[in-house]
Amino acid sequence: MKLINTSLIITAILIAITSCHRHTVATAQDRMPVTAPVNIEYKDAAGNINLLGKSSRQRLAQAPFDTWFNKNYADYTIDTNAANQLKPLLKNKQFVIFMGTWCGDSRREVPRMYKLLDYCGVKPSQIQLVNVNNHDTAYKQSPGHEERGLYIFRVPDLLVYENNKEVGRIVESPVATIEKDLLSITGNKAYAPRYPGVAYLISQFQSPQWMSTPAAIEQAAEQLRPIVSYWGELTSFGRVLLMNGETDKAVDAMRISTLLYPAEPATFNYLAAAYQKKGNTNAAKECCQKVLQLQPGNQQAIAMLEQLNRQ
Numbered sequence: 001m002k003l004i005n006t007s008l009i010i011t012a013i014l015i016a017i018t019s020c021h022r023h024t025v026a027t028a029q030d031r032m033p034v035t036a037p038v039n040i041e042y043k044d045a046a047g048n049i050n051l052l053g054k055s056s057r058q059r060l061a062q063a064p065f066d067t068w069f070n071k072n073y074a075d076y077t078i079d080t081n082a083a084n085q086l087k088p089l090l091k092n093k094q095f096v097i098f099m100g101t102w103c104g105d106s107r108r109e110v111p112r113m114y115k116l117l118d119y120c121g122v123k124p125s126q127i128q129l130v131n132v133n134n135h136d137t138a139y140k141q142s143p144g145h146e147e148r149g150l151y152i153f154r155v156p157d158l159l160v161y162e163n164n165k166e167v168g169r170i171v172e173s174p175v176a177t178i179e180k181d182l183l184s185i186t187g188n189k190a191y192a193p194r195y196p197g198v199a200y201l202i203s204q205f206q207s208p209q210w211m212s213t214p215a216a217i218e219q220a221a222e223q224l225r226p227i228v229s230y231w232g233e234l235t236s237f238g239r240v241l242l243m244n245g246e247t248d249k250a251v252d253a254m255r256i257s258t259l260l261y262p263a264e265p266a267t268f269n270y271l272a273a274a275y276q277k278k279g280n281t282n283a284a285k286e287c288c289q290k291v292l293q294l295q296p297g298n299q300q301a302i303a304m305l306e307q308l309n310r311q
Contacts, residue, residue, distance in 0.1 A: 082179035
């Protein structure tokens, strides 16, 4: 009976995700206009060149990015049967690709995305490429903040728009293949991207019925338990919310993460940071103390606790 109930919960969550994505998200986000790339470059701590903000596909094909872009583009074999079905469905679509040149998933998937879009005859004017940062002070952000309100918590993200509204997205990597995932998205078929736990949480946060109460947090955690498989899923989403100034939602996401992974010190460290930004010093201290119970000597918790005690 337990297995049946779990199956029903997962099915219900996926239905909620699809419904939210097709209606709430699709009518809430305006398409980003395709504008000229800037190709901002910066060097990370190791001296590696990376891109930030609106970028061009041509820049990816040049050094130092050509070593992975050109190779992965050439190596990808397109599923021509699925791609041929996809061609007519992409004529009136617009695409926004969020990526990081520092990101292994982006290096693998983005060249493949471009090769498929090329095969399907998608024009450059239909595609906007945006590179985001991975530094703690600008986590998953672009200098122009094109990511704002779009909940970009993993990259790459391929967002698909029709009539200026989002109709679906591939998050980090395809569920099946890029071709088959896009067929589901553009063919109005049920589709849930990777990290369904975050998609479900977005649907809850966008609902006017959402209440940030202990009961609501516990209920959400129980709903998410069957589909969240890694502690970093919700904390990563919470960090994005925190960077976007949605502090209350960030706290809620991280509280749920601590309920799902009560033995993971990192979940409480991130929750402490969210409470600190919210101005709830006592709650932040309690989280730090919880970290030190789980992992005595945790330097992040020690440093934050010292900082909080000075306030």
